Amino acid sequence: MDSRTPGVRALTPAQIEQFITDGYVRIDRAFPRALADAALAILWDATGCSPDDPTTWTQPVIRLGMFTQAPFIEAANTPRLHAAFDQLVGPGRWRRPAAMGTFPVRFPSPVDPGDAGWHIDVSFDTDPPDFLSWRANIHSRGRALLMLFLFSDVGQRDAPTRIRVGSHADIARQLAPAGEPGLTLRELAADGFSASAHRPVVTATGDAGTVYLCHPFLVHAAQSHEGERPRFLAQPPLLPADADNRRTGDLNPVEQATARALRHGL
Secondary structure (H helix, E strand, O other), rough: OOOOOOOOOOOOHHHHHHHHHEEEEEEOOOOOOHHHHHHHHHHHHOOOOOOOOOHOOOEEEEEEEEEOOOOHHHHHOHHHHHHHHHHOOOOOEOOOOEEEOOEEEEEOOOOOOOOOOOOOOOEOOOOOOHHHHOEOOOOOOOOOEEEEOOOEOOOOOOOOOOOOOOOHHHHHHHHHHHHOEEEEEEHHHHOOOOOOOOOOOOOOOOOOOEEEEOOOOEEEEEOOOOOOOOOEEOEEEEOEEOHHHHHOOOOOOOHHHHHHHHHHOO
């Protein structure tokens, strides 16, 4: 622990091992529902839609940018989450979240949202408008964790994010030969992420206030919304203190997962 999280432990040893093996861990009640409710009022206003009038829900997905208002910052910086960041990334190796976003707000709709393909979130050289040219490398330069923050209750029919369990290992093996430059998303996706197609799939469901902390290489995907109420989920990165995100000292659980994938071919 570091001085920011005295006496707070978020994850058990079994949960840390699950993160290493499966590539993610779910934290229930990671932030209070009251913060989720306060954030939802801001988010609804930003959508231009009415929470009480489904006739205004005319698109399958509305993408909202970064949010820096107090409810979002407080939700991202609870003592429990700070403790989990220390456990997975290491004290002093991550930056305190200063914004929450982006939000792909998904509405009940029979229309294909057009963005439900399998992918990873690449993390550097992200200036070009062609996002397929953005890159990731074996150190996960620019990203310490992928995070999913649930600001509304998300059930199985509410477009929960799909996760390929253990797929971070497949991406680690794909990235390792590319060295420091890494690969573009176009290169990573050239085979449709077929290396992880055999993996079991789970969905990121839970009550508002649930957070999924994921390995940066985890393969995941959106899906259509078949429920009744819109889904509000944020997918911010946890940024590393050092943008290159290189090892310092003992391997943290993120690095242990990568090393285990390369050593044992999980």
